[in-house]
Amino acid sequence: MTTSTDLDEYERRFIAYTAEFDDVPDAAPLRLKVEHTFRVYDHAKRIVASLETLEAPHRQWVGDTAACRAAVLAALFHDCGRFPQFKHFRTFLDAASVNHAVLSFQTMRDRAFLQREGAEVRGLAHCAVLLHNRYSLSPKLNERARFVTEVVRDADKLDIFRIMVSYLTSALPEKDAVLLHVKDEPEKWSPTVVDDVLNDRIARYSDLRYINDFRLLLGTWMDELRFPVTRKALADSGLMDNVLEQLPDTPELRPALDVLRVKLAQCREAAGGKA
Ligand SMILES: [Fe+2]
Structure with missing residues (x-):
């Protein structure tokens, strides 16, 4: 080539x-x-x-x-x-x-x-x-x-996962630029973004208000990965497990968390070679 x-x-x-x-x-x-x-x-x-x-x-x-x-x-x-x-x-x-x-x-x-x-x-x-x-x-x-x-x-998405996860867990000066100016309020999330997760839709950047919305957005991207090697790389990286652990484990968010855990399991299964 x-x-x-x-x-x-x-x-x-x-x-x-x-x-x-x-x-x-x-x-x-x-x-x-x-x-x-x-x-x-x-x-x-x-x-x-x-x-x-x-x-x-x-x-x-x-x-x-x-x-x-x-x-x-x-x-x-x-x-x-x-x-x-x-x-x-x-x-x-x-x-x-x-x-x-x-x-x-x-x-x-x-x-x-x-x-x-x-x-x-x-x-x-x-x-x-x-x-x-x-x-x-x-x-x-x-x-x-x-x-x-x-x-x-x-x-692109695979590397954005890496960048976002590292910024979601640290307080570096570039944080504002990278997180696109969402609010760092660890207990909050936007119902619109949770709805996206529950309805298998990709969340939109324009709907993101809080840091947890970003975590949910990353979760909705799992279905968007088209190639098995990318899905395998994401599952192997442990990045998504990290994201899910950081979301507040409350009764209101639990259904969305369950959906995302199933999607992560599917990424692992897809790693065998078939898309
Ligand atoms: Fe770009």
């Missing part, structure tokens, strides 16, 4: 790009985005490498080198818009600034990051970057673009 030397050039290009933002004041959250990017990129490579071990529908993509390459490149550049977003708006909150996925796509296009790629790879990668943060993907999206986008979305 790709050679490591070939990908090295893209990695260097990305690092050089992020260095342009080194003089942004209080740029610690941007340094975390660099770290996040490389983890997402590694996860995407792992997902692509796992395709051979899978059955339909994932296995059909093994021989599609353009789609697999687009997925890996999209993962590397998926959040490049976060840098100008933070520089200009001092926040990662899209609702208070710009849609960072659109900005990432525009940045990739305007800077011609994928100029050396053919139109096919470039188009698929741009599409995946543009759609990586959508609440859901349109049923009209063609299968190939969906596959590429889902690799990026799975890889």
Whole structure:
């Protein structure tokens, strides 16, 4: 699909790009985005490498080198818009600034990051970057673009689990930026988000008010992971167990907790190879 030397050039290009933002004041959250990017990129490579071990529908993509390459490149550049977003708006909150996925796509296009790629790879990668943060993907999206986008979305979510869980248990200065300014009131939660859990819906960022809402949101993401290797990685990491333990164990929240425990068990079962 790709050679490591070939990908090295893209990695260097990305690092050089992020260095342009080194003089942004209080740029610690941007340094975390660099770290996040490389983890997402590694996860995407792992997902692509796992395709051979899978059955339909994932296995059909093994021989599609353009789609697999687009997925890996999209993962590397998926959040490049976060840098100008933070520089200009001092926040990662899209609702208070710009849609960072659109900005990432525009940045990739305007800077011609994928100029050396053919139109096919470039188009698929741009599409995946543009759609990586959508609440859901349109049923009209063609299968190939969906596959590429889902690799990026799975890889992204897996690392967001790690970031959020670490911030939910610590009090680092970047906490506000990372937790998107929710209130740290450990006994509270929003009924709307609990309803989402009980009805198998993905919670929306815009509904989050309290730190527990974030924990519940992460729980609703378990069903969204499309690839067995991602589900296995999440289950093996123990991150979700940690999240569930931190939710208040009260009679009102217990039904939601039970739903999330079942979903986590399903992630473990899915780890065998079938999606
Ligand atoms: Fe993103």
